[in-house]
Amino acid sequence: MKQKETQEEGNILFVGIDLGTSRSSISASNGTRQWIESYVGWPKDFISLQVVGKPVLFGADALKHRLSLDLCRPLEHGVIKEGVEKNEEAVKEIIKYLIELAKPEPEQKIYAVVGVPADTLKVNKLAIRRAVSEFAHSLMVVSEPFAVAYGLNLLNNSLVIDIGAGTTDLCIMHGAIPSEEDQKTIVNAGDYIDEQLYSYLTEKFPNSKFNKNMVRQFKEKYSFVREIAGDIRVEIPVDGKPVMHDIKNEVKRACESILPALIETTTEMIARFDPEFQTKIKNNIVLAGGGSLIRGLSEYLRDALKEYGPCNVTCVEDPLFAGSNGALKLAQDMPAKYWEPLQEVKS
Amino acid sequence: MLPINSKRRELKAREAILRGVYEDNLKIIGGQSAAPDWRIPLFVKKMILFYSVLLLTILGQGSYLDLPLFPERQMAAGIITQEQQPLSPPEADENQITSSDYQEFLGSAPLSRMFGLGVKTIMIDAGHGGDDPGTAGKMGTKEKDITLDIAKKLKERLKRRGSYNIIMTREEDITLPLNKRVELARASKADIFISIHLNYLPSKPINIIETYYFGPSSDVKTLRLAEQENAGSQYGLSDFKDIIEKMGKTLKLQESKELAASIQKNLFINSKKKNNSIHNLGIKRAPFVVLLGVDIPAVLAEVSCLSNRQEEIELSFESHRENIARYIEAGILDYLNKGDTNYEAKRNTGRR
Ligand SMILES: Nc1ncnc2c1ncn2[C@@H]1O[C@H](COP(=O)(O)OP(=O)(O)O)[C@@H](O)[C@H]1O
Ligand SMILES: [Mg+2]
Ligand SMILES: [Zn+2]
Numbered sequence: 001m002k003q004k005e006t007q008e009e010g011n012i013l014f015v016g017i018d019l020g021t022s023r024s025s026i027s028a029s030n031g032t033r034q035w036i037e038s039y040v041g042w043p044k045d046f047i048s049l050q051v052v053g054k055p056v057l058f059g060a061d062a063l064k065h066r067l068s069l070d071l072c073r074p075l076e077h078g079v080i081k082e083g084v085e086k087n088e089e090a091v092k093e094i095i096k097y098l099i100e101l102a103k104p105e106p107e108q109k110i111y112a113v114v115g116v117p118a119d120t121l122k123v124n125k126l127a128i129r130r131a132v133s134e135f136a137h138s139l140m141v142v143s144e145p146f147a148v149a150y151g152l153n154l155l156n157n158s159l160v161i162d163i164g165a166g167t168t169d170l171c172i173m174h175g176a177i178p179s180e181e182d183q184k185t186i187v188n189a190g191d192y193i194d195e196q197l198y199s200y201l202t203e204k205f206p207n208s209k210f211n212k213n214m215v216r217q218f219k220e221k222y223s224f225v226r227e228i229a230g231d232i233r234v235e236i237p238v239d240g241k242p243v244m245h246d247i248k249n250e251v252k253r254a255c256e257s258i259l260p261a262l263i264e265t266t267t268e269m270i271a272r273f274d275p276e277f278q279t280k281i282k283n284n285i286v287l288a289g290g291g292s293l294i295r296g297l298s299e300y301l302r303d304a305l306k307e308y309g310p311c312n313v314t315c316v317e318d319p320l321f322a323g324s325n326g327a328l329k330l331a332q333d334m335p336a337k338y339w340e341p342l343q344e345v346k347s
Numbered sequence: 348m349l350p351i352n353s354k355r356r357e358l359k360a361r362e363a364i365l366r367g368v369y370e371d372n373l374k375i376i377g378g379q380s381a382a383p384d385w386r387i388p389l390f391v392k393k394m395i396l397f398y399s400v401l402l403l404t405i406l407g408q409g410s411y412l413d414l415p416l417f418p419e420r421q422m423a424a425g426i427i428t429q430e431q432q433p434l435s436p437p438e439a440d441e442n443q444i445t446s447s448d449y450q451e452f453l454g455s456a457p458l459s460r461m462f463g464l465g466v467k468t469i470m471i472d473a474g475h476g477g478d479d480p481g482t483a484g485k486m487g488t489k490e491k492d493i494t495l496d497i498a499k500k501l502k503e504r505l506k507r508r509g510s511y512n513i514i515m516t517r518e519e520d521i522t523l524p525l526n527k528r529v530e531l532a533r534a535s536k537a538d539i540f541i542s543i544h545l546n547y548l549p550s551k552p553i554n555i556i557e558t559y560y561f562g563p564s565s566d567v568k569t570l571r572l573a574e575q576e577n578a579g580s581q582y583g584l585s586d587f588k589d590i591i592e593k594m595g596k597t598l599k600l601q602e603s604k605e606l607a608a609s610i611q612k613n614l615f616i617n618s619k620k621k622n623n624s625i626h627n628l629g630i631k632r633a634p635f636v637v638l639l640g641v642d643i644p645a646v647l648a649e650v651s652c653l654s655n656r657q658e659e660i661e662l663s664f665e666s667h668r669e670n671i672a673r674y675i676e677a678g679i680l681d682y683l684n685k686g687d688t689n690y691e692a693k694r695n696t697g698r699r
Contacts, residue, residue, distance in 0.1 A: 088665060088666060119520075122489070123492045124664075126375055126663035127665065129372075129376065139372075140369070140371075141372060150364065155357060156356070156357070156360055175356070175363065176360065176363050176367060177364050177367025177371065184520075185520070186519070334365055334368070334369070338365065341373060342369070342376065
């Protein structure tokens with residue numbers, strides 16, 4: 001299936017980048033797979049610079065030194081900080097850093113496909129292109145759920161549901177590049193679950209000390225919908241002493257809180273097609289993104305959609321790299337004649 | 348996973364998809380592509396002109412029943428002269444706010460202050476949405492996406508002030524008919540209503556900013572724009588006339604004009620600092636459906652211009668959209684806080 005490459009191939013490093021609201025990853029044709037949390041931090045002042053020893057920090061490294069840094073999560077949904085010029089700068093830094101992680105050879109040209117959340121793409125197309133263009137010789141920007149679908153070979157009769165942190169992106173594939181109607185974004189995703197869980201827990205245990213970070217870790221460790229066996233108990237300090245708390249019910253409620261909107265949007269999107277195609281799509285629903293790790297989610301959706309006929313819901317194997325792998329596959333399959341007109345003029 | 352006999356179809360699909368990705372990206376950087384041309388076809392233009400002239404006649408005559416029927420040729424001649432009018436400079440426009448107009452309002456206390464010290468509710472309306480994309484730039488940027496993004500940014504900014512209640516007519520890319528927006532605004536008990544839109548000037552490579560409040564207009568270009576922005580509403584021409592008559596010189600009309608002036612001033616002066624070639628078309632009256640059904644001060648701001656190539660590029664930068672939100676915010680705050688000495692002192696020292 002792979003296109004015949006020119007003799008230049010060895011001199012080109014193809015990279016697929018998934019620019020996520022919470023995590024960004026890169027997959028490269030030299031085999032590199034790397035990811036970082038989508039945080040960028042700059043030292044607040046000269047002293048901080050001395051402390052952290054670097055002009056810019058990323059991901060977990062940035063989070064660790066958060067007190068000394070101006071921290072930025074550039075694609076985070078709905079949060080707009082005073083200086084958004086910084087957001088744009090942060091996107092650049094993330095791209096640059098990811099490409100460095102891919103370790104291109106000095107003389108190698110970089111051809112990049114970058115997947116971004118569908119909503120971001122609508123209004124930031126050119127800005128994203130500019131941010132990447134400094135670090136790539138030729139590049140294409142695509143919507144993230146589409147990259148996932150392409151990577152899984154789901155070119156036709158399928159629906160990809162990418163549950164990320166800031167948004168859930170849905171994308172129907174029918175043998176062509178998806179149009180706007182084939183893609184929908186809803187704002188109920190991982191961050192929303194965190195907020196719900198936080199408020200349920202503070203309500204139930206008003207004397208215990210939580211923070212948003214702890215709550216997210218609980219979620220990532222114990223997330224489930226429907227029923228599971230056993231208790232979920234976590235240690236949380238009360239008056240400085242660790243105390244066990246039963247949070248099973250709250251985890252379930254929080255995880256299920258994103259489902260009504262998701263099911264409504266899914267049925268709406270499928271309903272637009274004729275019955276024969278509807279049946280096909282329903283047999284090919286794929287969950288991606290960090291949210292697809294919620295236990296019982298695929299079964300829940302399968303049952304919820306059952307009243308409209310049988311359906312089959314699966315999860316991607318590697319949610320962290322499904323987007324960047326798909327973008328890489330796009331990059332490698334793309335004929336050379338399409339790369340050339342999109343080359344960036346290097347000064 | 349796929350049956351063998353569908354391999355060929357898959358190959359074709361893959362080719363189509365790869366070409367689609369390429370063409371999309373070529374369009375972003377403004378290269379030649381098979382992308383559709385966004386120019387409005389001639390017959391649509393003619394239709395818009397026809398209705399504009401009809402509307403103009405009705406509003407101008409002040410009576411639906413007195414509508415004279417133009418012979419077609421005569422009307423066409425009328426259209427041509429209107430079309431050839433150069434874009435009038437601000438001073439020459441009768442719908443333009445003038446210094447004496449301004450004077451007229453300086454004395455009156457803003458309506459907002461009559462609400463006392465309670466939390467004020469601001470309703471933000473992101474123009475278009477869902478099946479209705481609004482206008483589109485040459486790179487494919489859609490009005491509905493930009494208006495939503497600016498509206499969200501404006502909401503966040505005003506929320507951070509801590510003293511306002513902010514409501515949006517839509518927060519996602521959904522189809523929302525104009526009458527539904529009007530209903531939402533009426534039901535929400537909002538104190539002011541701001542609708543955000545982008546302009547499109549097919550024949551002029553310029554960038555303009557203008558802000559509208561509801562009222563009769565006799566300007567063909569304005570009516571044409573109103574016709575575009577009203578498309579898809581279920582209101583008939585006779586609805587306009589009735590309401591305009593009833594409204595007369597009500598408090599709402601005056602307050603809307605003042606709010607429009609405040610937003611326009613902030614938008615223009617600040618945008619001008621960044622882009623010297625921007626044109627100030629000032630504030631104008633226009634029969635926009637979204638404005639007419641709302642009982643509170645209501646304005647429609649055309650905050651930027653998608654037909655302008657450079658402006659379309661700028662709009663793809665978050666910082667530019669944030670700035671537009673910032674200027675609208677400043678316009679709203681100036682209006683709501685007019686006469687508050689504390690606020691004005693702070694404003695003048697620039698610590699807002
Ligand atoms: N096991 C898990 N259960 C539930 N949610 C999870 C799990 N692991 C990660 N997540 C959530 O998934 C989201 C990140 O998903 P990701 O696809 O990387 O997002 P994005 O593409 O928006 O950066 C976060 O909200 C994270 O908390
Ligand atoms: Mg993602
Ligand atoms: Zn509009």
